[in-house]
Amino acid sequence: MNSSSSALFDFTIHLLLLSLLAIGGINPILPELHRFVVSEHSLLSNEQFVTLFALAQAAPGPNVIFVTLIGWQVYGLVGALVSTAAICGPATVIAYIATGLSERWQSRRWFIILRRSLVPLTTGLMIASAWLLCIAANSSLASYAVTGIVGVLVLATRINPLWLLATAGFAGIIGLV
Amino acid sequence: MRFEAEEEEKENPALSRRAGVPRVGLPQLFQAFLLVGLSGFGGVLPFIRRMLVEERKWLTASEFTEVLALSQLLPGPNVINITVHVGARMAGIPGAVIAFLGLMIMPIAVVIGLSMLYARYGDLQPVEDAFRGIASAAAGLIVAMAAKIAWPVLRSARTIVLAAMVFVAMAFLGLPLVWIILLALPVAILWTWVAQNE
Numbered sequence: 029m030n031s032s033s034s035a036l037f038d039f040t041i042h043l044l045l046l047s048l049l050a051i052g053g054i055n056p057i058l059p060e061l062h063r064f065v066v067s068e069h070s071l072l073s074n075e076q077f078v079t080l081f082a083l084a085q086a087a088p089g090p091n092v093i094f095v096t097l098i099g100w101q102v103y104g105l106v107g108a109l110v111s112t113a114a115i116c117g118p119a120t121v122i123a124y125i126a127t128g129l130s131e132r133w134q135s136r137r138w139f140i141i142l143r144r145s146l147v148p149l150t151t152g153l154m155i156a157s158a159w160l161l162c163i164a165a166n167s168s169l170a171s172y173a174v175t176g177i178v179g180v181l182v183l184a185t186r187i188n189p190l191w192l193l194a195t196a197g198f199a200g201i202i203g204l205v
Numbered sequence: 206m207r208f209e210a211e212e213e214e215k216e217n218p219a220l221s222r223r224a225g226v227p228r229v230g231l232p233q234l235f236q237a238f239l240l241v242g243l244s245g246f247g248g249v250l251p252f253i254r255r256m257l258v259e260e261r262k263w264l265t266a267s268e269f270t271e272v273l274a275l276s277q278l279l280p281g282p283n284v285i286n287i288t289v290h291v292g293a294r295m296a297g298i299p300g301a302v303i304a305f306l307g308l309m310i311m312p313i314a315v316v317i318g319l320s321m322l323y324a325r326y327g328d329l330q331p332v333e334d335a336f337r338g339i340a341s342a343a344a345g346l347i348v349a350m351a352a353k354i355a356w357p358v359l360r361s362a363r364t365i366v367l368a369a370m371v372f373v374a375m376a377f378l379g380l381p382l383v384w385i386i387l388l389a390l391p392v393a394i395l396w397t398w399v400a401q402n403e
Contacts, residue, residue, distance in 0.1 A: 049382055052354075053282040055347060059375045060382035067379065079327075082340040083319055089242050089312020090249050090284045096313050097320055108317060112309065119281020123289040124301055126279055134275070141401065143278055145393035148364040149386070151355050152371025158351035159376045161344035171341040178345025183352060193342045200338025201331045 035069065036103045036110065043095065043114035050119065051146055054092045056153035059160045061098070071102045078165045086193050092116065170205050229263065229295040231303045237261060238288060238307030249284045249308075257291060264291070284308070363400055367393050 042064055050057045058081075065071045072080070080101060084094035092115060099111030133139055166172045178192045199205050237256055244252045250273075257264045264272065276286035285305065292304030326332050359365050367389065374385045 045383060048280045049386055050282065051280050052277065053284075055350060057382060058347070063379055063381070078340045079323070079336050080320070082336055082343045083323060084316060085343040085346060086339060087312060087316045087319055088244065089315070090282050090308065092282045092285060093309075093312050093316045097316055100317055100320055105317075108313065112313065116281065116285055116305070116309075119279065120285060120289045120301070120305065123276065123279050123281065123286040124293050124298070126275060127290050127293045134278075141394060141397050144401075145390065145397045147358055148367035149371050149389055149393055151358045151364065152368035153375060153382075154351040154354050155368065156372050156375035158344070158348040159372070161347050165340040165344040171337065174338060174341040175345040175348060178342045179348040179352070182346060182349035189346055192345070193339050196338035196342030197335035198338070200334040200336065203334065205334075205338040205341060 032103065035071070036107055038069075039064075039071070039099075039102070039107075040110055040114045043111055044118055047115050047118040048122075050115070052150045052154070054094060054115070055157055056150050058157040059153070061095070062160055062164065065098060065102075072098065074164055076101065078161070081161070082165075082193075086190070168205070174199065174205055229300070231296060231299060234292060234295055234300055235303045235307040238292075238304045239311060242308045242311045253284060253287060263295065361400075363396050367396070 046057050046060060049060075062074075062077055066074055066077050077098075080097045081094055084091060084097050087093060092112070095115045096108050096112045099107035099109070101107075103110070162172070162175055166175055174196050178196065181187055181192060182189060196205065241249060241252050241256050254269055254273075258266050258269050272287055272290055273283070276283045276290060279286050285308070288304045288308045289301045292301040294300075296303070323332070323336075327336070355368070359368060370392075371385055371389055374380045374389070375382070
């Protein structure tokens with residue numbers, strides 16, 4: 029119990045930090061979560077990580093609930109609530125403070141430079157996320173094909189992603205993937 | 206609650222100075238974000254916009270665009286940032302807290318319910334097979350999102366090299382994100398600054 033609560037403490041501290049680095053939401057920090065949770069601390073297996081991610085995508089609500097699910101899986105209800113609070117906390121405080129600031133700071137020169145500097149970094153992280161999930165979720169040629177087809181359909185059509193997830197689930201059941 | 210809201214306005218005068226911001230009761234705020242949280246399959250953003258701009262008319266379309274732009278600059282999930290921002294604008298700190306709880310409470314309950322079901326039935330072969338397919342599709346969603354983000358950004362040597370550096374450091378070297386940001390951000394700022402002065 030003691031080692032588990034100290035592991036929860038470490039995880040929470042890490043999430044508090046990630047909250048500040050998660051520019052553009054949870055998706056760019058997926059590789060970092062995978063590194064921390066799977067590679068470094070072995071809290072989850074790669075398969076569990078991928079399955080929880082799939083569950084979070086298939087559920088309603090903001091995709092930050094993926095972190096809630098990791099907390100739940102590893103530490104139960106306390107883990108779910110603490111990890112949600114940790115990943116949202118620092119960012120929400122900043123969002124609140126920003127509410128009170130005048131909009132003029134957005135046109136200040138240092139701010140424009142900071143913003144333009146962050147864009148390529150977030151983009152690199154986002155590509156790393158896509159790369160990681162492709163490797164982590166797929167093992168066969170057919171599964172890579174599913175990823176590719178879904179990617180193209182999302183880009184080219186306005187189809188609801190839930191249909192794509194459901195169809196892919198069905199394809200799995202009948203043994204296509 | 207009321208007292209706290211007034212206290213907070215003193216600390217944060219820009220909130221109360223904003224003209225034309227409707228004062229909304231906490232129960233209304235909670236209910237509105239509760240419904241958004243439940244409806245947001247495959248991305249909450251379109252639902253939050255419809256609720257704020259079209260249904261409740263708490264924000265105009267241009268105000269929403271402004272709030273969205275701001276939330277994309279801030280760290281943290283965009284949808285959460287918008288929720289906190291709107292809650293705070295409507296009813297101070299209690300508003301921010303209530304809107305956040307409204308948004309999150311049902312998704313958390315649903316996702317924990319789903320994961321309990323998975324824990325119970327995940328060993329069954331059809332469930333396992335289905336999740337293999339769903340996971341591959343979920344990866345496809347992220348690939349599409351990455352492509353959408355990268356396409357307009359990767360148009361100069363600066364953005365391509367910086368993004369590639371971060372990608373390699375994360376995907377191949379497996380460095381901790383904190384290090385990557387600490388190393389890459391100064392380089393990015395310097396390069397952006399120089400590029401702007403040219």
